[in-house]
Amino acid sequence: MKFRGKMIDPNCIKQFIGILGCMTKLGKSCILRITTTDLYFIVRESQTISASPLIWCALDEGHFFSEFGMEGLSTVDNEIYLEFVAENVARTLSALKVSGTAKSVKIKLTKKLSSPCLTFEIDLPSGTNHSRLVVHDIPVNLVPRRLWNDYLEPEAMDPDISVHMPQLRLMKSIVERMKNLANMATIHVTSEGLLTLTVETEAVSVTSHFDNLHVEKKSIGKEEEASVTIELKRLSNFLGHEQLNPQKVVCDVLQSKLMHLNFLSDSYTLQYFLPGINDQ
Amino acid sequence: MFLFNNKQQILVRNLTNRHRVFQDCCAILLQFLQICIDLGRKAYLLIAQAVHNKALAGSSPASDFGEFLQLPKTSHFEIQQFDRFIMPHFSSQNISVEQNHVLMIRMDNAKIISHILKAINFKENSVFCCTKDGLKVTVEDMKSVQLNAFIEPGIFQSYVVKEEEIKFQLNLTVLLECLNVFGSSGLQSGTSPALKLYYNGHGTPVSILLEESGVITDCKIRTVHFDPVLDYDFGTSNVIGRIIMSSECLKEVFCELDSTSDCVQFSMSPDSANFRITTFGHSGTYHVDIPKASDVIESLRCTSPVSFKYKLSLMKPSIRPLGIAQKVSLRIDDTGLICFQFMIKVEDNHNCYIDFYCPADVDFEEDE
Numbered sequence: 001m002k003f004r005g006k007m008i009d010p011n012c013i014k015q016f017i018g019i020l021g022c023m024t025k026l027g028k029s030c031i032l033r034i035t036t037t038d039l040y041f042i043v044r045e046s047q048t049i050s051a052s053p054l055i056w057c058a059l060d061e062g063h064f065f066s067e068f069g070m071e072g073l074s075t076v077d078n079e080i081y082l083e084f085v086a087e088n089v090a091r092t093l094s095a096l097k098v099s100g101t102a103k104s105v106k107i108k109l110t111k112k113l114s115s116p117c118l119t120f121e122i123d124l125p126s127g128t129n130h131s132r133l134v135v136h137d138i139p140v141n142l143v144p145r146r147l148w149n150d151y152l153e154p155e156a157m158d159p160d161i162s163v164h165m166p167q168l169r170l171m172k173s174i175v176e177r178m179k180n181l182a183n184m185a186t187i188h189v190t191s192e193g194l195l196t197l198t199v200e201t202e203a204v205s206v207t208s209h210f211d212n213l214h215v216e217k218k219s220i221g222k223e224e225e226a227s228v229t230i231e232l233k234r235l236s237n238f239l240g241h242e243q244l245n246p247q248k249v250v251c252d253v254l255q256s257k258l259m260h261l262n263f264l265s266d267s268y269t270l271q272y273f274l275p276g277i278n279d280q
Numbered sequence: 281m282f283l284f285n286n287k288q289q290i291l292v293r294n295l296t297n298r299h300r301v302f303q304d305c306c307a308i309l310l311q312f313l314q315i316c317i318d319l320g321r322k323a324y325l326l327i328a329q330a331v332h333n334k335a336l337a338g339s340s341p342a343s344d345f346g347e348f349l350q351l352p353k354t355s356h357f358e359i360q361q362f363d364r365f366i367m368p369h370f371s372s373q374n375i376s377v378e379q380n381h382v383l384m385i386r387m388d389n390a391k392i393i394s395h396i397l398k399a400i401n402f403k404e405n406s407v408f409c410c411t412k413d414g415l416k417v418t419v420e421d422m423k424s425v426q427l428n429a430f431i432e433p434g435i436f437q438s439y440v441v442k443e444e445e446i447k448f449q450l451n452l453t454v455l456l457e458c459l460n461v462f463g464s465s466g467l468q469s470g471t472s473p474a475l476k477l478y479y480n481g482h483g484t485p486v487s488i489l490l491e492e493s494g495v496i497t498d499c500k501i502r503t504v505h506f507d508p509v510l511d512y513d514f515g516t517s518n519v520i521g522r523i524i525m526s527s528e529c530l531k532e533v534f535c536e537l538d539s540t541s542d543c544v545q546f547s548m549s550p551d552s553a554n555f556r557i558t559t560f561g562h563s564g565t566y567h568v569d570i571p572k573a574s575d576v577i578e579s580l581r582c583t584s585p586v587s588f589k590y591k592l593s594l595m596k597p598s599i600r601p602l603g604i605a606q607k608v609s610l611r612i613d614d615t616g617l618i619c620f621q622f623m624i625k626v627e628d629n630h631n632c633y634i635d636f637y638c639p640a641d642v643d644f645e646e647d648e
Contacts, residue, residue, distance in 0.1 A: 177457045
């Protein structure tokens with residue numbers, strides 16, 4: 001298996017760092033899936049597929065990398081699946097951020113001391129004419145072929161209602177505060193573009209109303225509204241660490257089952273699947 | 281825009297094309313709107329998209345409604361149905377939305393009230409006492425130390441109190457979470473959410489409506505019957521020593537006090553040139569002397585020598601209000617009860633006050 005990619009555009013590097021930084025804060029370990037066209041970062045909190053939140057990020061390699069080459073497991077399964085510990089990458093990223101704009105970043109799959117590594121070769125500007133090369137080796141595990149199915153792309157869900165969320169900054173703050181009041185909140189979306197977030201405890205009940213939202217999609221034949229109860233801590237954790245500046249954020253709700261946030265940008269998409277809690 | 285009543289919403293759904301009913305609805309809605317406009321700058325009206333029914337002879341109810349309210353014809357309206365529970369409220373002519381509220385407060389910037397209340401939130405429970413002179417919020421610990429915040433009516437955009445004295449108790453920490461729901465950045469920076477608070481009397485929850493950038497949050501906080509709080513009677517006749525000084529200086533002194541000391545002693549006398557603050561810690565006795573003549577002391581009046589000790593742990597709640605105040609006055613009476621009064625500037629020419637009462641540590645009373 002081989003992988004080599006080089007980024008030279010400072011904006012791309014910055015964006016890549018942002019995305020990778022976000023992913024590494026959201027879970028202990030992260031899966032990197034490399035195909036001929038895309039890079040995927042997948043974070044799943046626990047092994048049980050249905051019950052835990054899932055973060056799925058897809059990057060278009062053509063946008064980020066000026067040079068890109070990969071050879072997968074085999075010609076039939078031309079993909080690479082790696083698993084790495086988030087904390088290890090976090091340190092690389094902080095080194096990148098501190099040292100200023102890199103001239104180029106090369107990412108390679110290598111073998112160091114007989115174990116596979118993801119190597120970041122960062123070319124930094126220096127005071128003299130010589131270039132300064134910083135190399136970080138992050139140990140990775142190769143995910144065996146039989147486990148690849150655990151990380152399949154989530155099925156395009158058919159939400160009951162889907163709305164465009166413009167005021168994410170306010171929602172972040174509201175969710176953060178609500179987290180201090182209760183464990184769970186209910187999200188309720190209507191086909192008229194109203195989204196409400198409600199917590200209710202013995203001492204207090206708080207409801208936030210986001211109105212005039214653009215309805216992206218409404219399932220025909222289903223109800224005019226949908227709601228799901230979610231765990232506030234998880235949502236707050238995700239929103240709190242999300243540092244991206246997407247062009248668009250879409251919130252989908254599948255009655256009682258799922259809340260899905262989709263961050264859309266030209267070059268990447270980030271999806272957060274948060275399963276609902278059954279009230280029973 | 282949103283239209284609020286006691287239940288925060290009027291919904292008019294599936295209005296039919298019966299013209300007369302529609303006109304009646306408009307009349308009532310207009311009246312209601314007028315009341316809401318009186319309530320404040322953030323009265324909103326939600327008129328959502330129209331009508332699934334046939335249009336009335338060429339004109340749709342939506343545009344009729346628009347004309348009636350003198351709203352632009354090109355606006356995009358939808359008319360939903362009156363909630364049948366709300367209709368009975370509006371059968372009489374001079375309906376007052378507020379007829380059930382015994383307390384109603386409106387503010388353009390909720391940050392002001394949360395800034396003040398945060399400084400007294402050293403315990404969860406707080407007692408609110410509202411009179412025509414303003415809002416007083418009390419937080420007390422073990423019937424000894426007490427913090428009171430005073431907010432005068434002039435600070436609010438609207439302050440309506442229907443009874444002579446309205447008292448209730450609620451969880452201040454929860455209230456502060458609600459007030460800061462759109463972000464807890466400082467008083468000067470960031471957002472300034474609009475606030476409407478109302479209370480319908482004994483046993484009902486306190487309702488709070490906050491609006492920021494079109495997003496509205498409404499909260500209902502349970503109230504409980506209040507426990508009586510200590511009423512410290514600080515008559516001026518008993519006051520022996522009184523100082524008005526800059527709070528920044530006092531804050532510096534307090535922050536540097538020896539924490540290994542159990543208590544702190546305040547001393548002043550007509551003969552001495554200084555106001556002395558003393559601690560007795562493991563490494564020794566420290567005196568901080570602030571000269572009466574110095575710039576930081578605005579005035580010092582002392583009828584006879586006074587020196588009392590106070591438990592340092594009980595003094596802790598005074599640190600936060602000290603941090604946000606501009607000036608502080610200290611008064612000590614003959615029993616050793618000390619009262620700090622913090623003056624906090626909010627907005628251009630308004631002040632809020634926070635009182636802090638702490639009894640002396642009586643076992644160790646000594647004269648200088």
